[in-house]
Amino acid sequence: MxxxxxxxxxxxxxxxxxxxxxxxxxxxxxxxxxxxxxxxxxxxxxxxxxxxxxxxxxxxxxxxxxxxxxxxxxxxxxxxxxxxxxxxxxxxxxxxxxxxxxxxxxxxxxxxxxxxxxxxxxxxxxxxxxxxxxxxxxxxxxxxxxxxxxxxxxxxxxxxxxxxxxxxxxxxxxxxxxxxxxxxxxxxxxxxxxxxxxxxxxxxxxxxxxxxxxxxxxxxxxxxxxxxxxxxxxxxxxxEIDNILQHREALFYQYREDLKDVVELPLWHSQANSNGAYMPILLKDEKQMRLVAEKLAAQKIQSRHYFEPSLDELFIDSHNYGSRNSVATSKRILCLPMHAHLTRENVKRVVLNVKGCV
Ligand SMILES: Cc1ncc(COP(=O)(O)O)c(C=O)c1O
The missing domain is CATH 3.40.640.10 (Type I PLP-dependent aspartate aminotransferase-like (Major domain))
Incomplete structure (x- = not known):
């Protein structure tokens, strides 16, 4: 797994x-x-x-x-x-x-x-x-x-x-x-x-x-x-933190390079590094997001629909000046495996499976 x-x-x-x-x-x-x-x-x-x-x-x-x-x-x-x-x-x-x-x-x-x-x-x-x-x-x-x-x-x-x-x-x-x-x-x-x-x-x-x-x-x-x-x-x-950050950052950029023409990726701050904390991807819509999650699960690859729901839908007594982008994003976001024990080979396998269903 x-x-x-x-x-x-x-x-x-x-x-x-x-x-x-x-x-x-x-x-x-x-x-x-x-x-x-x-x-x-x-x-x-x-x-x-x-x-x-x-x-x-x-x-x-x-x-x-x-x-x-x-x-x-x-x-x-x-x-x-x-x-x-x-x-x-x-x-x-x-x-x-x-x-x-x-x-x-x-x-x-x-x-x-x-x-x-x-x-x-x-x-x-x-x-x-x-x-x-x-x-x-x-x-x-x-x-x-x-x-x-x-x-x-x-x-x-x-x-x-x-x-x-x-x-x-x-x-x-x-x-x-x-x-x-x-x-x-x-x-x-x-x-x-x-x-x-x-x-x-x-x-x-x-x-x-x-x-x-x-x-x-x-x-x-x-x-x-x-x-x-x-x-x-x-x-x-x-x-160990230097090694961990280096490793996670390398995996993050490997994922992003391999997926850049396949799915939408969040736009990163132009002057910031990445710590490889998460690997979020945006699918076309909720249906495609669920399809990818199911396909990955069938291959024993965990993923997480995260964050959902949009918090205005949870805290409905709050004042809402607008949440359209958040609501839409929370339906099609998926986080792929990302951690210090993950290998480049693991990333290749995940990418291959994502590519196989979009
Ligand atoms: C964005 C964000 N804020 C706050 C927290 C809460 O942190 P903790 O679990 O240490 O209480 C988390 C935890 O996952 C988080 O992701």
Whole structure:
């Protein structure tokens, strides 16, 4: 079988060594030495500052929103459910604007139109879908003109740069997921990268029950800390990350080269690299998408109809400034196998089978 995804397995000897250290330290959670080391190494590797580890990518979104004080958001309908449900959970009002048909990211034109039509959202939440950066410059300009803050859901965008700058350096905050299925993982985990140090410090309290060291509880908080055992997994996986990213990127471009005349492919940001997080293709319509998925399944090749449904169809009480492109895309999108254990031969087999039915 060719699996859709397969988690990176941390080197067990290295992990055992680190876990022994955790045991010797007797410091299992609450910002211990592994947590500190992973924070510093990630900041260094990613080229960012003010990185706060969290226990998953969903809490990262919630804490980012809470920290910057979001009350109403405008967001993309084409993303994983957590992008929006994280804000629904804390009772933020939600509005949707449509995606760009080519990049599949939130369209700056659609956001602009929403504000012209009276949108009052104080925060924009945009996903770098499949690791493909949003039009960050256009969204930045809009945020200045309309006075909203930006949170980027960068769950898919580990190691992605626009030019030479990490994509995580855009917006007021960017959130990451370190779920086991992601390019880099800590089994479960995540992080927030804040533009401002003051927000980092506020969030550090929020993820620890609102406690300020030496002062007690100063804010309403939650428990969203990453523990030492999982930080150790991160440290071991980080040692392999260059090889993993290189391999995934090579597979991504192999797929794209072999499929470029066969199916439609999302338009990639012209100045960005790819981290090979996903391999999305667009079929002609839903019928063809299902046909390809069935044909692949018959050949023991997994694929995933992802994302669907368009989130405006899930959160029907939200304000909708337009979702036509998102609804249409969510019916014909299919993600092909992509992971660190996939081989070039596997990719050839998948491509051959896709070609056989379109
Ligand atoms: C775009 C996006 N946002 C948020 C999340 C949530 O991350 P986590 O599973 O770490 O809570 C995911 C997880 O797959 C995701 O794909």
């Amino acid at each position: 060719i699996a859709l995804n397969s988690p990176v397995k941390p080197n067990i000897k290295k992990l055992a060594n680190l876990l022994e250290k955790v045991n010797d330290n007797g410091w299992f959670t609450n910002f211990g030495p592994m947590h500190k080391e992973l924070t510093e190494k990630l900041e260094d590797y990613l080229g960012v500052q003010n990185l706060l580890l969290t226990n998953n990518g969903t809490s990262a979104l919630q804490v980012a929103g809470r920290t910057i004080g979001s009350r109403s958001i405008i967001s993309t309908p084409f993303s994983f459910v957590a992008t929006v449900s994280a804000f629904k959970w804390q009772k933020d009002e939600v509005a949707f604007a449509d995606i760009d048909n080519k990049s599949l990211n939130l369209s700056p034109e659609a956001v602009n139109l929403a504000y012209r039509k009276g949108c009052k959202a104080d925060t924009l939440v945009a996903t770098h879908v499949y690791g493909n950066p949003c039009d960050v410059d256009a969204l930045d300009k809009l945020s200045q003109n309309n006075n909203f803050q930006i949170i980027y859901d960068a769950a898919h965008a580990f190691g992605v740069k626009v030019g030479s700058n990490s994509v995580l350096n855009y917006g007021d905050a960017s959130t990451l997921s370190f779920h086991a299925t992601k390019v880099f993982h800590t089994v479960e985990g995540g992080a927030i990268v804040f533009k401002d140090r003051a927000n980092f410090e506020k969030a550090e309290e929020i993820i620890n029950f609102g406690i300020r060291p030496g002062r007690g509880v100063v804010d309403v908080g939650i428990n969203a800390k990453l523990n030492e055992y999982q930080a150790a997994v991160g440290l071991v996986n980080l040692e």
